[in-house]
Amino acid sequence: MNLRKAARLPFAALVAGVVALGSLAGCGSSSASGDDPTSVTGAFDWKRYDGEQITFLAAQTAWQKLLTPEKIDEFKQLTGITVNVESLPEAQMRQRLQVSLTANSADYDVYMTSVLQDGARFEDSGWYENLKPYVENPALTSADYTFDGFTEAIVDGHSIDGHLVTLPLQLETQMLYYRKDLLAARNIAVPTTMSELSAAAAALTDRSKGISGFAVRGKGAAAVSQVANFVYGYGSDYTDDQGKAAFNTPDGVEAFKAYGDLVRTYGPSGAVDQSWEELLPLFQQGKLAMWADNSGQAAETLNAKTSTVADQVGFAPMPAGPKAASQSYISWGAAISALSKKKGPAWYFVQWATSPQTATYVQQEGLATGRTGVPFGDKVPADFVEAFQSSLSAARPQLPRIKSVPEARDVIGQAIVVSIQGGDVAGAVGKAAQDFDRIVEAG
Amino acid sequence: MATGTSTEVRAATGARASAPSNPGGRLGGFVDRHTRLVFAGPAVALILLILAFPIAYTLYLSLTQWTGSLTRDPQWVGLDNYVRIFTDDPRFWDAFGRTMAFTVGTVVVQTVLGVALAVLLHRELRLRGLLRSVMLMPMIATPVAIALIWRLMFQPDLGIFNQILNAFGLPGSTWLANEKLALPLLAVVDTWEWTPLIALITLAGLTALPAEPLEAAQIDRANAWQRFWYVTLPMVRPVIVVALVFRLIDAIKTFDIIFVMTQGGPGFATETLNLYIYNTAFQYQKLGYASALLIVFFALVFVLTGLTLSFRRARD
Amino acid sequence: MPKRRTGARRSVLGSIGLWTLIGVFFLPFLFVFYYMVTTSFKSQIDIFSPEFKWVFVPTLENYAAVFQTGSFGEFTLNSMIIGVASVLVALVVGLPAAFVIARYKTRWIGSLVLSSRITPGITFLIPWFLIFSRIGWIDTYQALILMHVIVTLPFVTWLMISFFEDLPQELIDSGSVDGAGIARIFWSIVLPTTKGGIAAAAILAFIFSWNNFLFSVVIAGNSTRTLPVAVFQFMSYGSINWGAIAAAAVVMTLPVVVLSLFIQRHIVQGLAGGAVKG
Secondary structure, three states: OOHHHHHHHHHHHHHHHHHHHHHHOOOOOOOOOOOOHHHOOOOOOHHHHOOOEEEEEEEOOHHHHHOOHHHHHHHHHHHOOEEEEEEEOHHHHHHHHHHHHHOOOOOOOEEEEOHHHHHHHHHHHOOEOOOHHHHHOOOOOOHHHOHHHOOHHHHHHOEEOOEEOOEEEEEEEEEEEEEHHHHHHOOOOOOOEHHHHHHHHHHHOEHHHOEEOOEOOOOHHHHHHHHHHHHHHOOOOOEOOOOOEOOOOHHHHHHHHHHHHHHHHHOOOOHHHOOHHHHHHHHHOOOEOEEEEEHHHHHHHHOOOOOOOHHHEEEEEOOEOOOOOOEEEEEEEEEEEOOOOOHHHHHHHHHHHOOHHHHHHHHHOOOOOOOOOOOOOOOOOHHHHHHHHHHHHOEEEOOOOOOOHHHHHHHHHHHHHHHHOOOOHHHHHHHHHHHHHHHHHHO | OHHHHHHHHHHHHHOOOOOOOOOOOOOOOHHHHOHHHHHHHHHHHHHHHHHHHHHHHHHHHOOEEOOOOOOOOOEEOOOHHHHHHHHOOHHHHHHHHHHHHHHHHHHHHHHHHHHHHHHHHOOOOOOHHHHHHHHHHHHHOOHHHHHHHHHHHOOOOOOHHHHHHHHOOOOOOOHHHOHHHHHHHHHHHHHHHHHHHHHHHHHHHHHOOOOHHHHHHHHOOOOHHHHHHHHHHHHHHHHHHHHHHHHHHHHOOOOHHHHHHOOOOOOOOOOOHHHHHHHHHHOOOOHHHHHHHHHHHHHHHHHHHHHHHHHHHHHO | OOOOOOOHHHHHHHHHHHHHHHHHHHHHHHHHHHHHHHHHOOOHHHHOOOOOOOOOOOOOHHHHHHHHOOOHHHHHHHHHHHHHHHHHHHHHHHHHHHHHHHHOOOHHHHHHHHHHHHOOHHHHHHHHHHHHHHOOOOOOHHHHHHHHHHHHHHHHHHHHHHHHHHOOHHHHHHHHHOOOOHHHHHHHHHHHHOHHHHHHHHHHHHHHHHHOOHHHHHHOOOOOOOHHHHHHOOOOOOOOOHHHHHHHHHHHHHHHHHHHHHOHHHHHHHHOOOOOOO
């Protein structure tokens, strides 16, 4: 046998191998789950899974910041379950999670997920464990869990085709953060309309002191959740009844243009590279007079250790657009991985994290949990509570309800970038709408 | 191993020139009769496994639509993905254009700078060894580390570039956050990283040149520039071409610095084919489509491979 | 070497000009490293200062932050294990192959090795990622080692081809006279004679495994995360801790720079596919 013949061998094996892999690809699912914990009976006992270990993948968010080592320890005292927390910046966490789940790996038993971002895709891929059987099993769910604390709207919003895929940890609306001192010094009232917003931003911008009048995310995909309210307020929408792109109407183009104009004219430099991770420190350092972002940032703006303007922060609902006075929301929830081999302990953690007790602690710190009937803490400013509650009642989703959200965010984000840089907005939005339809069509 | 063998080598050198050169034929033993198979077989098998196996799998996936779902098999869609790439995917063509612009741009600049640097260093110099070590550093330093440092230097608020501009009373720039600047700046970083490679290869080529033609030119009263342009450059050209082709192949694959510094942004301003494919696979979960993109990308690089090999052949 | 003895004055001016030009070229090379090292010793306040601080009070707090947060030692160990193992595989498989390519003029094998050097990493990555997923190899050493062999094997093979080509034929023949088979000649004559080259090839391959990011960012998980991936993920939220990032960059780059000093002459050769003898 010479080498040439030898070299041909792997090719034959290869062809066979590919065929085998093709069939292998489909059949990995049934074995992964192990014993079904939902069939458990008997009395509820927090110590049922004493000694187990689970891994929780968290995005670095306001809620994750509140999950201190002491809290993890508290959970361990209660249940005997050890939780390894891995927390990554949002964008990297999403990538890591997706790679891990696509890899069919049981690395993460519980992960944070945003149902608006991941919902349809994750459910379609079979990555969510349906939480409903857990909630409904009295052997697995403590009597004082009070599932009723989640309104029907919240439960629906976190369900797909009757599967409860996640339970909310933090619920946010877009909100206007402003500096009371700066507005007072110039005798400016808190803006309630878009035109007032832009007038106030103009008056507050003071480049010589390095102060930007108004800031909002400019980093393409990240900004899409923030432009939503503009799109609604200017009388447009992401999609029409048929699920086709609808944000390329003249109203929609106006919305993108207004957003870009505000950021370009009054925002800090380098805006198209800025998400909330970059803007929060700028606000804390007193470089922003007004800032629009999700309500989860409130606690950090008030944190006197990191924020030099902690005693001067005011909160207001987003100003009304010219056509509608809408608001927008997004949530982060905890989900059990369908691939987890420790779904029982995983559920205990999700249950604890979304329990009335934990919710009370979280809301004490000024972060909304999605549970009703849990009060905010006394130290949470009244204007925040008022702004949040009035926004929530009128809130629409911050992201289009489609499957391929990440890709759609990228193409819509491109239009935002063009608008911020002063390019041809109508053309960019039109192109984004075309791409959007293409993406939705391709599935 | 070392102790026993040094004597053997000495013994071997002592016995030199006494045997006809006929390795493997006369002597017995399986290994001697099948040296190529035994010696190169594992490498060939491993490379085929690593290289050919996934390519065949990718080919299969490229004809399907699949999200990597556990509950749903890849769906056969025939050539749809390819049709879409070539008729209905402007993002691909944008990325393709950027990849080409980045590749050609960096390689041209690096070649000009690299050859200039080589000519500069091709003389008796003090500190020659030190300079050489310094030139190696950008090439071998971990790209992720380098990219992070450059990213810091380009920061508008605390980076060195704006600090310098401000010190001269000039307004700062937003650097990587500027859609028009981002790709050229990545090219600058790539040039910083890889100009030394071209310089060192050219330098090696220059050192190996025979002296006679240059001396002849000097007698003909050619000036320094003419000597370089008409005598030296043509002689080292084959070496430069090799360096250039290797740079071309590596530049087209650039991933680390782009991923770390801009992740393809702002918007899509720095999204090259590599990044687009990565996003399609790992962010959008479109594994069938990503596979088709991979095949196209691979074909593109394969054309370059052909070029490389023909250049090498021409040189041999 | 061209003679340049037309006058002392001209030679002084010439050398000033020459060194100025050299300075222009080398300033950027050096400055980036200078910037990296000084930033790693700066306090957060000095880093965030609006003017560049040429003079500052050095602090070790960034290094402390690096070694306290996360399992930096673990990541380093992962990088080492994967690097060393993938280099060993590359040596075992690549050395004999390089020998055959060099001495038996089997260029097609050379071309095969070259094509694995040329193929974009992402071409391997996606299919292998899917294959590893199905067989449960994600986040395992063996998967990462296999992927890193893609990096190390071409370097080892290409560098060694030229070393083996340079061996005098008599050296090999002398072994045959003693009645040694080719395997024995290879083991006890060829390899010891070229051990300098082998060391260079091994070090170079290790450096490029150590530096690899693309494969690890996808294939490595919690238990096999390598240094570059870990350092990349250092960019956490709120205010980015640039000092710690610079310190991590120094820690990651230092071993590579030190190693490279030992094999200076061979780096270029290894990178250029053996096309040039540095």
